[in-house]
Structures are given as structure tokens and as C-alpha cells.
Amino acid sequence: MKRLFAIAIVALFSLNAVAQQVDLRKKITVSGTAETEITPDIIYINISLKEYLKDGNSKKKVDITTLETQLFNAVQKAGIAKENLTINNLSSWNYQTTKKKDPDFLASKQYRLKVTDLNKFNLILEAIDAKGIASTNIDSYDYSKIEVLKKELKVKALLAAKEKAAYMVEALGDKLGSVLDIQDLGDNNGGMMVPQYRNYAMKAEMAMDASQAPEIDFKKIKLSFTVNTVFEIK
Structure with a gap:
């Protein structure tokens, strides 16, 4: 009997410890995206x-x-x-x-x-x-400044997520707290930048005439980054 009582006491303390570890804070999860277009240099x-x-x-x-x-x-x-x-x-x-x-x-x-x-x-x-x-x-x-651009876009995506979370929380009469979690989802384009051009593969017979020099039209490339965030609701 004493042994069963001791086991029950240990189980009760374990449940209390688990309960104390549960995060009971109110939270909101939102994503933010930022994008821009660039021309390869x-x-x-x-x-x-x-x-x-x-x-x-x-x-x-x-x-x-x-x-x-x-x-x-x-x-x-x-x-x-x-x-x-x-x-x-x-x-x-x-x-x-x-x-x-x-x-x-x-x-x-x-x-x-x-x-x-x-x-x-x-x-x-x-x-x-x-x-x-x-x-x-x-x-x-x-693109020579691709890394700088990536950093700028990720910051903009993060601020966009914060702005979204703020107006959603304030619409319910609450206030937005500090950020609890940030997940960088990377480049939405998968890092693929495909050039658009025409008349570029030259054969020798075409190169004989200077007027047949390659005519290249590079279209702008879209870069887009998304972050997932979790904010506390006060």
C-alpha cells in the first residue's frame, strides 16, 4: 500500500512538472513575403x-x-x-x-x-x-550584389510578417508582443534564374556578317523570399 502511495505521489509531481513546462502564452503565427526584380550584370x-x-x-x-x-x-x-x-x-x-x-x-x-x-x-x-x-x-x-539583396528581402519579409500580425491582433483589441520564432523558408523560386534571350547560339556562317551580332534581350528575374513567424499576443 505504501508503495502504491509513493508511486502516486511521484506521478502527481511529474504531472505538475509537465504542466509547468506547457507554454500557455497566446500566440499568432503569420508569414511574410518580399520580392523584387533584377537584371543579371x-x-x-x-x-x-x-x-x-x-x-x-x-x-x-x-x-x-x-x-x-x-x-x-x-x-x-x-x-x-x-x-x-x-x-x-x-x-x-x-x-x-x-x-x-x-x-x-x-x-x-x-x-x-x-x-x-x-x-x-x-x-x-x-x-x-x-x-x-x-x-x-x-x-x-x-548578379553581383545578390547576397546583399537576399538579406534586404529577408528583412523586408520579416517586417511584413510583423505588420500583418500587428493589425490582425489589434483588430481583436489585443497588442502584439515579441517574436517567439522565425523560420526562413528561402527563395520561393528555388534559386533558379533562367535567362530569356534570342538569337544567341551563333554558327560560323552567321558570324561572318558583323550585322548578325547576337541580339540579346534579358528579362528581369523575380526574387521572392518568405519567412514564417510566431509572435506573442499580450
Whole structure:
């Protein structure tokens, strides 16, 4: 009997402890969203150069070194830092050996160029032998102040949530207390920023005419962030 009584006492104290831990404060849960539109200011472009034969004559080959030099000089003349141009891929890991075995072998190289001004890119293309340009295309792009912008949007989303909670609580005659919980739901767009452009994949025959330079229309990208919040009701 005494043992049962002791167990009952322990159980009673346990229930009281649990009850004391229950948060009985009145709360309101709301979400806030902030969004904006931006235009990319950093663009990464793939440029593919390939050797070609003049009039189909293997003795009159325009080699990759010549085309590469034209590209490097054009990039330098455009005022673009040399580290913004990198090699992406080679058509042959041993160019000299392959060339000796097959005189008609046409090597190619792919480059990745970082630009902030697309007009400079057009000037670069015009400075390269058009027949040596196999193709160009947009690889990816970015926004130079994206991290600062993300912080600003998250703060705005948080303030929007607070404003929403305040007018909802005040409508019932109460006052909004301090925030109890904040959940960052991240980018509503999933971090995907897809460029909109036209007439950008260039073939060599198009590049022969300077008037056919790429015409690019970048549409603004929408960034949207949402936060979930919990506020105390006083």
C-alpha cells in the first residue's frame, strides 16, 4: 500500500512538472513575403573555336593558335581581365601527335568568358576570324550584389510578417508582443534564374556578317523570399 502511495505521489509531481513546462502564452503565427526584380550584370559565355581549311586545302589551314591569339587580343583590347577567359575543353589531349598522324585533323577549343557588358562581347566576336567561330552560347549568369539583396528581402519579409500580425491582433483589441520564432523558408523560386534571350547560339556562317551580332534581350528575374513567424499576443 505504501508503495502504491509513493508511486502516486511521484506521478502527481511529474504531472505538475509537465504542466509547468506547457507554454500557455497566446500566440499568432503569420508569414511574410518580399520580392523584387533584377537584371543579371554578370554573364558567362561559351565560345567554341575550330580550325578550318581554306578552300578545302589542308596546306592552307587556319590553326587553332591563330584563332586563340585573335581571341586573347580581342579580350585584352576590350578591357576585360585575362583571368575572365578560361579554357573549358580541348578536342584532343595530344594535339601535336594527332596532327602528325592526320594532317586534315581540325582541332577545336572551348572557352568560357565572363563579361559585364554584352556590347564588348560583340566587339570581341568581330575581331575573330568568323569562319573559326564554331558557336557561342550563354553558360550561366549572376548578379553581383545578390547576397546583399537576399538579406534586404529577408528583412523586408520579416517586417511584413510583423505588420500583418500587428493589425490582425489589434483588430481583436489585443497588442502584439515579441517574436517567439522565425523560420526562413528561402527563395520561393528555388534559386533558379533562367535567362530569356534570342538569337544567341551563333554558327560560323552567321558570324561572318558583323550585322548578325547576337541580339540579346534579358528579362528581369523575380526574387521572392518568405519567412514564417510566431509572435506573442499580450
